Amino acid sequence: MKKIAVKASKPYEVLIEQGLLSECGKLIAKTTGAGFAAIITDDIVDRLYSEKVISSLEAQGIKTVKYVFKNGESSKSSDNLNKIYNFLAENGITRTDLLIALGGGVTGDITGYAAATYLRGVRFVQIPTTLLAQIDSSVGGKTAINLPCGKNLVGAFKQPELVICDPLTLRTLSDETISDGMAEAIKYGMIRSRELFDIIASRNLKNYFEIIDDVIYRCVSIKRDIVENDEFDTGERMLLNFGHTIGHAIESFFNYETYTHGKAVASGMHIMTEQAVKHGDCSSEALDALDSVLRSYDLPLTTEASVTELVPLCSKDKKCESTSINAIVCSDIGKASIRKMPFSDFKAYMES
Amino acid sequence: MKKIAVKASKPYEVLIEQGLLSECGKLIAKTTGAGFAAIITDDIVDRLYSEKVISSLEAQGIKTVKYVFKNGESSKSSDNLNKIYNFLAENGITRTDLLIALGGGVTGDITGYAAATYLRGVRFVQIPTTLLAQIDSSVGGKTAINLPCGKNLVGAFKQPELVICDPLTLRTLSDETISDGMAEAIKYGMIRSRELFDIIASRNLKNYFEIIDDVIYRCVSIKRDIVENDEFDTGERMLLNFGHTIGHAIESFFNYETYTHGKAVASGMHIMTEQAVKHGDCSSEALDALDSVLRSYDLPLTTEASVTELVPLCSKDKKCESTSINAIVCSDIGKASIRKMPFSDFKAYMES
Numbered sequence: 001m002k003k004i005a006v007k008a009s010k011p012y013e014v015l016i017e018q019g020l021l022s023e024c025g026k027l028i029a030k031t032t033g034a035g036f037a038a039i040i041t042d043d044i045v046d047r048l049y050s051e052k053v054i055s056s057l058e059a060q061g062i063k064t065v066k067y068v069f070k071n072g073e074s075s076k077s078s079d080n081l082n083k084i085y086n087f088l089a090e091n092g093i094t095r096t097d098l099l100i101a102l103g104g105g106v107t108g109d110i111t112g113y114a115a116a117t118y119l120r121g122v123r124f125v126q127i128p129t130t131l132l133a134q135i136d137s138s139v140g141g142k143t144a145i146n147l148p149c150g151k152n153l154v155g156a157f158k159q160p161e162l163v164i165c166d167p168l169t170l171r172t173l174s175d176e177t178i179s180d181g182m183a184e185a186i187k188y189g190m191i192r193s194r195e196l197f198d199i200i201a202s203r204n205l206k207n208y209f210e211i212i213d214d215v216i217y218r219c220v221s222i223k224r225d226i227v228e229n230d231e232f233d234t235g236e237r238m239l240l241n242f243g244h245t246i247g248h249a250i251e252s253f254f255n256y257e258t259y260t261h262g263k264a265v266a267s268g269m270h271i272m273t274e275q276a277v278k279h280g281d282c283s284s285e286a287l288d289a290l291d292s293v294l295r296s297y298d299l300p301l302t303t304e305a306s307v308t309e310l311v312p313l314c315s316k317d318k319k320c321e322s323t324s325i326n327a328i329v330c331s332d333i334g335k336a337s338i339r340k341m342p343f344s345d346f347k348a349y350m351e352s
Numbered sequence: 353m354k355k356i357a358v359k360a361s362k363p364y365e366v367l368i369e370q371g372l373l374s375e376c377g378k379l380i381a382k383t384t385g386a387g388f389a390a391i392i393t394d395d396i397v398d399r400l401y402s403e404k405v406i407s408s409l410e411a412q413g414i415k416t417v418k419y420v421f422k423n424g425e426s427s428k429s430s431d432n433l434n435k436i437y438n439f440l441a442e443n444g445i446t447r448t449d450l451l452i453a454l455g456g457g458v459t460g461d462i463t464g465y466a467a468a469t470y471l472r473g474v475r476f477v478q479i480p481t482t483l484l485a486q487i488d489s490s491v492g493g494k495t496a497i498n499l500p501c502g503k504n505l506v507g508a509f510k511q512p513e514l515v516i517c518d519p520l521t522l523r524t525l526s527d528e529t530i531s532d533g534m535a536e537a538i539k540y541g542m543i544r545s546r547e548l549f550d551i552i553a554s555r556n557l558k559n560y561f562e563i564i565d566d567v568i569y570r571c572v573s574i575k576r577d578i579v580e581n582d583e584f585d586t587g588e589r590m591l592l593n594f595g596h597t598i599g600h601a602i603e604s605f606f607n608y609e610t611y612t613h614g615k616a617v618a619s620g621m622h623i624m625t626e627q628a629v630k631h632g633d634c635s636s637e638a639l640d641a642l643d644s645v646l647r648s649y650d651l652p653l654t655t656e657a658s659v660t661e662l663v664p665l666c667s668k669d670k671k672c673e674s675t676s677i678n679a680i681v682c683s684d685i686g687k688a689s690i691r692k693m694p695f696s697d698f699k700a701y702m703e704s
Contacts, residue, residue, distance in 0.1 A: 082430055082499075089501040117469070120496070120507040120585075142472070147434075149441040155472040156508065233472075 002217045006139065006224045008231050010159040014139055014220050016213060020166040021049060021127070025056035028125055031162045034098040036063045037125075038088060040111040041102040042071040045129055048172055053102055053127065062098075065091045073256070076106045076146045078154070084114045088122075098123050098161070104130035105137040109152075112143030116158035126160045129169040131181025131212075132262065135188070135219035138163050140227040140237075151248075151256075157232060165220075167212050175205055175298065180262030182208065182297040183243075187269060188219045190290065191242050194334035196222070201289065204296040238338050242328040243269035246350075249313035253305045266299035269330075271307060275350055276329050286333050311350050315343055354569045358491065358576045360583050362511040366491055366572050368565060372518040373401060373479070377408035380477055383514045386450040388415045389477075390440060392463040393454040394423040397481055400524055405454055405479065414450075417443045425608070428458045428498045430506075436466045440474075450475050450513070456482035457489040461504075464495030468510035478512045481521040483533025483564075484614065487540070487571035490515050492579040492589075503608075509584060517572075519564045527557055527650065532614030534560065534649040535595075535621075540571045542621060542642065543594050543680070543688035548574070553641065556648040590690050594680040595621035598702075601665035605657045618651035621682075623659060627702055628681050638685050663702050667695055 001017040015027065028034070037057060041050060046068045054064050067087045069075045093099075099122060101111035108126050115124035128138035144155030170178065182200070189197030196218045203211050223240070230237040247268030250259050259267070273290055276282035291301055314325065325346045327339045341349070353369040367379065380386070389409060393402060398420045406416050419439045421427045445451075451474060453463035460478050467476035480490040496507030522530065534552070541549030548570045555563050575592070582589040599620030602611050611619070625642055628634035643653055666677065677698045679691045693701070 078430065078434055085499055085506055086501060089499060089505060117506050117508055119505065120494070120509060144472070147437055147441060149438060153441060153471065154437055154469050156469055157472060 002213065004217070004220050004224055006159070007228050008141060008159045012160055012162055014163040014165065014224070016134075016165040016167070016216050016220070018166060018168045018213065020164055021052050021169065022056055024053055024127060024164050025058070025060040025062060027164060028057065028098070028100070028162065029060040029062060032098055032123060032125070034062060034096070034123070036093070037065075037098040037100050038091060038093055039064055039066045039100045039102055040084060040107060040114070041066065041068055042075065042104075042107055043068055044071040045103040045107070049102060049129065049169065053100070071106075073106060073146070076110050076144075078145055078147070081110060081114060081145050084110065085118055088114070088118050093118070093122060095119050095122055098125060100125045100127060101138075101160075102127045102129065104128065104133045108133050108138050109142075109144050109155075112141075112158050112160065113145055113154075113156055116143055116156035121158070123161045124158070126163040128163065128165060130173060131170055131178055131216075132184055134165045134167070134170075134216050135181060136184045136223065138165075139220050139223050141231065142233075165216055167209075167216060170209070170212060176260065178208065179205060179298045180260045183262035183266040183269075183294075183299050185215050185219050186290070186293055186297070186299075187240075187242050187265060188222045190269060190330050190333060191239050191328070191336035192222045192226075192334060193218060194332075197289075197293070197333050201293040201296070205298050208297070236338075238326050239328055239336050241326070242330065242336055243267075243272060245314050245325065245327065246271050246310055249310040250303050250305060252313050253310060254303070259300075259303065263300050264303075266294050267301060267303050270294060270301040271310075271350075272328070273330055275352070276331070278352060279349065281329055282331050286330070289333060307350050311347050314346070354565065356569070356572050356576055358511070359580050360493060360511045364512055364514055366515040366517065366576070368486075368517040368519070368568050368572070370518060370520045370565065372516055373404050373521065374408055376405055376479060376516050377410070377412040377414060379516060380409065380450070380452070380514065381412040381414060384450055384475060384477070386414060386448070386475070388445070389417075389450040389452050390443060390445055391416055391418045391452045391454055392436060392459060392466070393418065393420055394427065394456075394459055395420055396423040397455040397459070401454060401481065401521065405452070423458075425458060425498070428462050428496075430497060430499070433462060433466060433497050436462065437470055440466070440470050445470070445474060447471050447474055450477060452477045452479060453490075453512075454479045454481065456480065456485045460485050460490050461494075461496050461507075464493075464510050464512065465497055465507055468495055468508035473510070475513050476510070478515040480515065480517060482525060483522055483530055483568075484536055486517045486519070486522075486568050487533060488536045488575065490517075491572050491575050493583065494585075517568055519561075519568060522561070522564060528612065530560065531557060531650045532612045535614035535618040535646075535651050537567050537571050538642070538645055538649070538651075539592075539594050539617060539621060540574045542682050542685060543591050544574045544578075544686055545570060546684075546686035549641075549645070549685050553645045553648070557650050560649070588690075590678050591680055591688050593678070594682065594688050595624060597666050597677070597679065598623050598662055601662040602655050602657060604665050605662060606655070611652075611655065615652050616655075618646050619653060619655050622646060622653040623662075623702075624680070625682055627704070628683070630704060631701065633681055634683050638682070641685060659702050663699050666698070
């Protein structure tokens with residue numbers, strides 16, 4: 001079993017091993033000592049894994065209740081959140097009990113947010129079951145829900161007690177969902193590790209599973225390093241937004257329908273790096289390598305939207321301060337920097 | 353001007369002076385440097401004080417927008433919270449901007465909670481305008497909203513940038529609202545300071561204003577000391593619950609209609625202390641002094657509900673862990689202790 005210790009304001013471990021789902025009861029009992037847990041999951045994950053998780057927990061004497069919501073981004077809403085709160089109240093969850101997020105990013109984000117706010121904070125465990133959740137959203141303590149007027153507008157920093165990653169759960173995902181996660185894995189390589197980038201580039205969407213444990217381990221390690229330095233997202237953590245400023249603009253331009261988050265980030269990374277090459281900030285070899293790995297995971301380099309159409313949408317990105325923007329630029333594979341610039345300069349940089 | 357420095361995870365000051373409302377712009381500009389503020393207030397306070405606050409802010413070049421909701425506890429809801437979030441989004445509030453809570457406890461609690469969670473945290477300033485808010489709810493960083501199934505079930509710890517108390521705002525309050533706040537002031541005396549208790553006891557509901565600056569200063573100082581030692585409410589802070597376990601049971605028994613929070617806490621303090629006398633834990637002189645000061649502020653000693661009816665409701669209090677309860681007992685005026693006991697022992701203590 002691979003272990004990554006995260007020294008955030010509350011320290012915790014990320015555990016990675018194929019088959020870990022059947023061991024989760026033991027691991028959770030040992031780490032938390034909780035006797036009562038509310039499992040929060042969506043209907044698809046519920047059918048696949050709830051039984052395994054519940055029997056593992058109950059074998060350790062942990063009593064469980066389960067709340068199931070409809071799979072999908074539309075469930076990351078204040079309406080679903082209120083239903084979760086009422087479920088917790090009805091089942092008498094107290095501060096000594098535990099929430100367990102079993103599922104992908106939506107489940108982790110809304111469960112973590114409920115855990116951050118119910119009774120001003122109860123403990124929670126992440127059991128991420130998608131690649132994106134395993135390498136990214138389950139680590140670092142960002143939790144959120146969407147508002148009708150924007151994604152992730154309401155949230156909290158809340159560290160889990162434990163993160164349990166079982167890569168076997170990826171076997172039930174569609175190719176598209178794997179692509180989606182792989183875009184973020186490629187991002188970690190681009191901003192911090194040529195070695196990780198090369199490992200990812202050595203496989204493709206068909207045979208990625210051969211390297212997946214190592215990829216998850218390396219991505220989480222990078223995120224851990226960055227988050228430990230900047231838990232509350234005021235500096236270095238912005239590096240994680242590489243490809244995301246344009247990516248969010250793409251998602252928004254197409255009303256969050258045509259492009260998944262990963263596909264939008266993939267195009268965002270290509271577009272940013274193409275501009276970096278134009279400005280002499282990055283070599284064309286690095287861009288070629290990026291494009292090649294994106295293609296091998298079935299990820300797009302561009303979209304039907306022009307850069308001129310996308311740039312204005314970047315200023316709505318909540319990560320931009322009103323008059324300036326933090327652009328993340330890779331000067332080579334494995335090397336990224338934050339460039340704070342007036343929005344007008346960013347526009348000029350992107351449209352040249 | 354009286355100043356109290358609070359050294360919480362984020363340090364801030366509580367400022368107390370009659371007439372401070374007209375100075376708030378200068379104080380807020382100096383402390384926060386913000387250029388844009390969203391004022392959150394209720395319709396009653398809006399009519400009385402918004403104009404003064406806004407003109408003071410705008411004189412310092414701070415642009416303002418204002419959100420007004422209906423006065424009353426029913427506005428401390430997720431419905432009103434969502435309206436606040438949408439207002440903040442529509443007005444483009446970012447992390448460099450400011451929320452200002454102008455009003456009583458409901459306003460402070462919901463504004464603080466919105467500030468804790470919108471964009472995972474924006475800064476906020478408290479301008480409490482009721483006695484209860486000035487001496488209690490605006491200090492210490494507890495923020496919350498109510499759920500249909502219980503009060504304050506959802507919340508966060510969020511410290512303000514600054515608390516501005518202008519005792520002149522108390523002049524527009526009804527006697528009942530002053531009584532309500534004075535119950536908490538008496539509580540501070542009971543748990544920590546015979547001197548404060550005696551100052552309060554030297555006046556009554558008709559002439560309390562003569563001592564109010566000093567009372568606010570002393571109450572906030574006590575709360576500051578306790579909160580600095582136990583910001584996240586896992587130990588000493590429970591002392592602040594003196595009278596509250598029974599008090600909450602009273603509020604709940606009468607469906608939050610017959611008794612205000614302060615009246616319920618007043619009865620809670622009397623009932624707890626009466627039992628302490630019976631068990632030899634407290635002198636009857638202390639109880640007599642408590643009863644006398646409660647009467648002079650028009651606060652009740654008991655209610656129509658019997659202790660036998662109230663005790664079962666204490667176990668629903670979210671402050672009780674499932675099998676035990678932290679009872680707060682005063683052994684004398686100014687001296688309180690936390691007694692953790694099985695719920696059955698608490699029942700026996702109360703019903704003997």
